[in-house]
Structure formats: structure tokens, C-alpha cells
Amino acid sequence: MTYTDPLPPTTSESVAEDIPHRRALWPLVGAAAGALGIVATLVTDLHVAEDKETMTAAMIAEVDPTKARIGFYAGYLTVGLLLLLAASWRRRVEPRVPGSTAARVVSGGLTAAAGALALGYGWKGAFAIYGHGASESSSFDDQGRLVYFVLNDFGGYIGWLGVLVAACAVAWMALRERTVSRWIGWVSVLFAAPPIVAMVAMAVPGLPALTMPAWLIVTCLGLTLGRSTITR
Numbered sequence: 001m002t003y004t005d006p007l008p009p010t011t012s013e014s015v016a017e018d019i020p021h022r023r024a025l026w027p028l029v030g031a032a033a034g035a036l037g038i039v040a041t042l043v044t045d046l047h048v049a050e051d052k053e054t055m056t057a058a059m060i061a062e063v064d065p066t067k068a069r070i071g072f073y074a075g076y077l078t079v080g081l082l083l084l085l086a087a088s089w090r091r092r093v094e095p096r097v098p099g100s101t102a103a104r105v106v107s108g109g110l111t112a113a114a115g116a117l118a119l120g121y122g123w124k125g126a127f128a129i130y131g132h133g134a135s136e137s138s139s140f141d142d143q144g145r146l147v148y149f150v151l152n153d154f155g156g157y158i159g160w161l162g163v164l165v166a167a168c169a170v171a172w173m174a175l176r177e178r179t180v181s182r183w184i185g186w187v188s189v190l191f192a193a194p195p196i197v198a199m200v201a202m203a204v205p206g207l208p209a210l211t212m213p214a215w216l217i218v219t220c221l222g223l224t225l226g227r228s229t230i231t232r
Contacts, residue, residue: 024231026088027220033081034216036074040121041156041209044071046149055149057142063149065131068124075121075156079114082163085220086110093230097179103230105169113162120155127152157206164208167192167215179229184222191215 048055048062086107097103127148129136140148167188174185191214195207223231 023224024092025224026092027085027223027231029081029088030085030220031217031224033078033085034213034220036078036081037160037209037213037216040071040075040078040124041160041213044068044074044124045156046071046124046127046152055146057146060142060145060149061132063127063131063145065128065134065137068131068152069128071156072121072125072128075117075124079118079121082110082114082117086114096230097173097177100173100177100179102169102172102177103179106166106173109162109164109166109169111162112165113159116159116162117156118159120152120157120159123148123151123155154206157209160206160209160212163212163216164192164195167212167219170219173230174228181222181226181228184219184226184228187218187222188215191218 044067046063046068048059089103089107089110094100094103094107127145128134130140130145130148131137132145170180171185171188171192174180174182174188191211195211198204198207222228
């Protein structure tokens, strides 16, 4: 009678390795929010020519209300996607890391950003209505339109602070808690550090808008295509 060794017991780790990794698609909502945020904030920025140092009411006719309308549409879509991303994060991530405060900061930051940006992009929509040649241009004179222009100066920028807070929380989850891929943590530091340093040095609001939309794109694509613990 020939003796044969029994097959080694199958461990949970080996079973997990044999199961194909199913990519999480819900972070793609965040990537879309980042792309639309670039359009809503940077591409459709309402500033006039850079060689004009002081904006006056007499120059308000140079601001294109059609550009403001495009920014309004893209902005409100951005707000909706940020709220959807926050809800998906609360549903899919927070239950997997119940002891993580940082995970809850992420959803809170995204929600706060959506609320603030709804105001900022709403002012852009108002200018699209009241600007020269727009549907209700007779409602205000140039002095009144100048008020809406000033509101748009940082209106679509300031709200990205909430996303900056979320980026810092993701960096903590990656580098400290190890529930997010480490490279995403370092990317988060890379995108978050410049606006933080600049705001401390110059006290200029709205600087997170220069990097946070791109951070959303890179990070959310990384969560979908990578192998972070929170998306497995």
C-alpha cells in the first residue's frame, strides 16, 4: 500500500489569491467630478484679460455670460457627483474600517465641499442670467453686475477646501492605517501640500481648487485600478 501525503489545507489567503480581483467602479464618480470641476472652476473662470490690473464696472461688458452658463452647468454636475461620491464612500468604505476617524473625515469633507461649491457655482449661474446680452440683463446695471463678478472671483474656488481636507484624510489612511495603497497616500501629500503651504504663507483662499480636481481624478482612478484594502 502506497502512502501519499494529504493535500495541504486551503487557506483563506490562497483562496483570495485564486479569486479574480473585481474592480470597484464607484470611485469613477469622483474622477468625473474632478474632470468637471476643472471645467467649472478653471476653464470657465470669469476673469478678464490679465493685463488689466483693476476691474471696474465699465469693464463688466467684457465678461462672457455664455462662459458663465457653461461653468454653472459643469459646476452643478460637479456638486451632484461629489454628493454621490460621499454617499458611496459612507456606504462602501466606512463599514469596512469602523475604527477609522479619517474615513469619516473623507465623506464629511466631500459633503462640505459640495455645499460650498453649490453657492459658488450658483453665483456663476446668476451672472449667466444678468450679464450683458443675457436673458435678464436689464435687471441690474453694471454696478450690480460687478457685485456678481466679485462673488465669482473666488466663488467656485473656496469650496474645494473640503476636498483638500478629504485628501489629507486619505493620506492618513494610506500612510498610517494602510487601508489605501501607499502610492495614493504620497500622491495625496503631493497635491495637498502646495495649497496648504501657499495659504499659510499668503492667506489666499481658493488655492485648493488648483490641485484638488486633479487629485480627485488620480486618486479615484487609483482606487478603481489599484488594490487598496477599502476597494477589494
